[in-house]
Amino acid sequence: MKKNILIFVVFMAVGFLGYKYLFGGGRDFASEEAIKISSTESIFSEFSKNEASANKTYLNKVVEISGKITQVDTDSNSILIDGKVYASFKKSDFQNFNENENVKIKGRFLGYDDLLEELKIDNCTVIK
Template sequence: MNKKILFGILILLITAIAIYHYTYQDHRNISTEKATYTLTIAVLEKEFAKNDSLASAKYQDQTIELTAKITAIDIENKAIILDNKLFASFNDSLSKDISSGKKITLKGRFLGYDELLEEFKMDQSSIIH
């Protein structure tokens, strides 16, 4: 009987440790990750127009890098819009030297396509060039 109780406690302890490590795992640092895909907004548009569910499965939660022109800047919300098609938010405050019309290379985590606003979304973005 004591062996069964001890075995049950051991299994419960191992399960609790596994749940703890799964719940409190390290967060990704997108700025140090290598980009899974390097592409343009035009390529994203083509792939989502062709098959949006397949494109979502391919790019969702992936680190992507792309080059585009800044069309709007929202300093309060730490975000920019690229080519009027992609909304990118930043964890840190935006650099003072960015300006509308400037072409930049951006890396971040791709969140998906917002059909209501008709724009792509990224977060944890960082400017590379």
């Protein structure tokens, strides 16, 4: 009986630690050092020339980019910058954005969507 209880406790502890390792303690993107991107055109041309190389440089890394807002979607808490960068925000970080307003954001780079021809960034925050 004691052996079964010990096995159960060890199994639960391993399961809990495994869960915390895989899903707990997410990254704090706002406090991470960002790769500064000079313009949407520069990063877009990097992906046009060599997508594999650009993915190695930017994929799943925190990037900082600035540009003009071309579209605001309050339903999905997202904006489109210079018509090429889709940036999504957590609901708590989404602000009242206006089209044609300049903005500087920081977030995790997800990749290039060749179907929509957009660069995707999530977990964005506004840099003032």
